[in-house]
Amino acid sequence: MSYKFKNTEINNKKASDFETKSLLYLISTKREIDYVTFDCFNDVSGVNKKHDKIWDVQSKNEKSLSPKKIGKYLFTLFDNFVSTLTFHEFIFFAPILNEDYKINSKLNIYNLDNIEEKTLQRILKGLKEEVERVKGTLDDYSKQIEEFCAKVFIVEDNSTENEYIKSVTKFKKAGIKSDDFYDSVFTDLRNIQSAKKNSYIENVVISEIRDVLSFNRHLSTKDIEILIISRIIGVEIFNYASIPLTFFPLIKSLDNEDIKDILQECNSNLSRAFFNKNSNKEFWNVCEKIITFLNENKSKDVEYIYDETFKDYAFRVSYLKDLTIKYLTSIIIEGTKW
Numbered sequence: 001m002s003y004k005f006k007n008t009e010i011n012n013k014k015a016s017d018f019e020t021k022s023l024l025y026l027i028s029t030k031r032e033i034d035y036v037t038f039d040c041f042n043d044v045s046g047v048n049k050k051h052d053k054i055w056d057v058q059s060k061n062e063k064s065l066s067p068k069k070i071g072k073y074l075f076t077l078f079d080n081f082v083s084t085l086t087f088h089e090f091i092f093f094a095p096i097l098n099e100d101y102k103i104n105s106k107l108n109i110y111n112l113d114n115i116e117e118k119t120l121q122r123i124l125k126g127l128k129e130e131v132e133r134v135k136g137t138l139d140d141y142s143k144q145i146e147e148f149c150a151k152v153f154i155v156e157d158n159s160t161e162n163e164y165i166k167s168v169t170k171f172k173k174a175g176i177k178s179d180d181f182y183d184s185v186f187t188d189l190r191n192i193q194s195a196k197k198n199s200y201i202e203n204v205v206i207s208e209i210r211d212v213l214s215f216n217r218h219l220s221t222k223d224i225e226i227l228i229i230s231r232i233i234g235v236e237i238f239n240y241a242s243i244p245l246t247f248f249p250l251i252k253s254l255d256n257e258d259i260k261d262i263l264q265e266c267n268s269n270l271s272r273a274f275f276n277k278n279s280n281k282e283f284w285n286v287c288e289k290i291i292t293f294l295n296e297n298k299s300k301d302v303e304y305i306y307d308e309t310f311k312d313y314a315f316r317v318s319y320l321k322d323l324t325i326k327y328l329t330s331i332i333i334e335g336t337k338w
Contacts, residue, residue, distance in 0.1 A: 001084040001208075005201045007076070008039045018061035019043050020190040021157055022093040024164035027221045030055055030089075031277075037218040038196050041085075042076050043093075047218075051210035053088035056080050060094055061157075067101065067119045070094070071126020074152060075134065078127060081148045082141070085209055090152040097156060108156040112149050124149070161186040168228060170284035176291055177232060185231050189224065222275060229274075229287065234335025237328075238271055244330030246302050250323070266327035269319040279317040286320060289313070290329050291336075300333055302326045 023036050026046045033046035033055060046055035060073050070092070077090040099105035101119040112120060124145070131141050159167075162182030196217050206212060230236045243251075243263065251259050273283040293309045306326050 002205050003041075003083055003085050003207075004203060004205045005040060006079075006203070008202050016059075016061060017161060017186075017190060018059050018093070018157065020186065020193055021159070021161065021164050022057045022059040022091075022155075023189075023193065023224075024168055024186075025093065025155060026055055026057060026091075027224060028164070028167040033221055035213065035218050035220050036224075037212055038193055040201065040212050040215065040217050041080055041087075047209060047212070048088075051208065052086055054080075054085060054209060055089045055091065056087050057091045057093050060092070063095060065094060065097060067122035068126035068129075070097075071123040071128070072130045074123070074127050074148075075130040077152055078131065078145065078148050079134075081151070082144050090148070092152060092154045093157065094154060095157055097154070108158045109153060111151075111153050114154075165189075165228060168225065169232070170281050171288045172285075173288065173292065176288060176295070181231075185228055188231065189227060192219070192227070225274075225280075229284075232291070233287070233332050235331060237331060237335075238267070238274070240267075240331055244327070244334040246300050246333050247327055247330035250302065250326060262323065263327075266324045269321065269324040270328060272319050273317055279320075282315075282317045282320065286325060286328065287332070290325075290332050294332065294336070302329050302333075305329050 019038070022044045023038075026036060026044065027033055030046055032048050032053070034049040035047040037045045037047065041054060042056050043059045044057040046057075047053070056077055058073060058076050060069075062069070065073075074092060077092065080087050081090060096108065101115060102110070103114050103116060104110070107114055112123070115123065127145060127149075128141075131145065135141070160179075162179045165182040165186050196219065199215055199217060201215050201217070204215075212218065226236075226238065243259070251262055254262070270283070273279045273286075289309050290305070293305055297305075297308075299305060303326070306322065306329060310322075310325065
């Protein structure tokens with residue numbers, strides 16, 4: 001089994017806003033994804049932890065996409081469909097298409113069954129012509145094209161940059177930060193994505209899905225979440241080396257060894273909560289409650305903040321202990337300069 005990378009970005013071309021939107025769509029809707037690759041299998045692709053599934057995305061931000069062009073652009077997805085690797089989903093990420101193309105114009109995620117017959121035939125013509133142009137006419141791909149068309153999905157971009165960032169945060173309140181703030185985080189992520197393209201992999205052959213990670217053209221979903229939560233809090237939360245000023249009064253009576261143990265335990269508990277998929281949502285909920293309280297109150301008294309914010313809160317994660325929450329509160333105060 002082998003896979004050759006073709007039509008990759010040879011130069012350090014900037015990642016488009018559209019590609020970054022498709023990246024955020026993937027990780028916010030496909031919880032099984034652990035890694036996202038850039039310009040390897042396609043514009044953007046998601047890979048699961050076991051490295052045995054790929055969610056494949058071709059993104060095209062063109063206004064007035066004609067049916068024939070849609071068919072042509074579906075080729076990279078089709079080419080992966082007939083490859084030897086296991087692709088779990090095939091997604092064409094596009095602007096909102098002409099409503100006349102669709103049977104139900106209100107849908108923004110749909111398969112080709114939602115395409116009007118006349119339009120569908122033009123899409124199929126565009127795909128078949130591209131298959132023949134690239135692969136030649138010696139082999140008949142009619143059956144594979146039919147099977148592929150039953151599996152491909154069209155996802156229309158109907159959200160703003162900041163809305164895509166918000167969808168990853170797991171916050172219940174959309175207004176916890178301003179739209180300008182979320183736009184700036186989106187730009188940061190897009191720039192990181194661009195930098196990941198600064199390598200040459202054209203015509204490189206891999207034998208297993210996991211091999212793609214060796215090219216460093218990827219981010220883990222946790223990398224992206226850490227970027228977002230660190231920007232929201234104002235510090236790199238899992239690399240915070242100092243004792244927050246507002247936390248010091250809680251531990252100042254202890255000796256140095258006990259302080260070290262407490263800080264290590266608090267950091268360990270926060271990491272466990274964040275990196276464990278079963279408790280990750282709880283971590284975001286706790287952060288949201290702290291930030292919401294600080295947005296509405298001026299107090300920097302960590303004990304008071306904890307008592308007021310969590311007096312009626314039922315913790316569902318045993319290692320999110322009261323001292324760990326107070327430590328997190330102090331970091332948030334430190335990072336956001338409340």
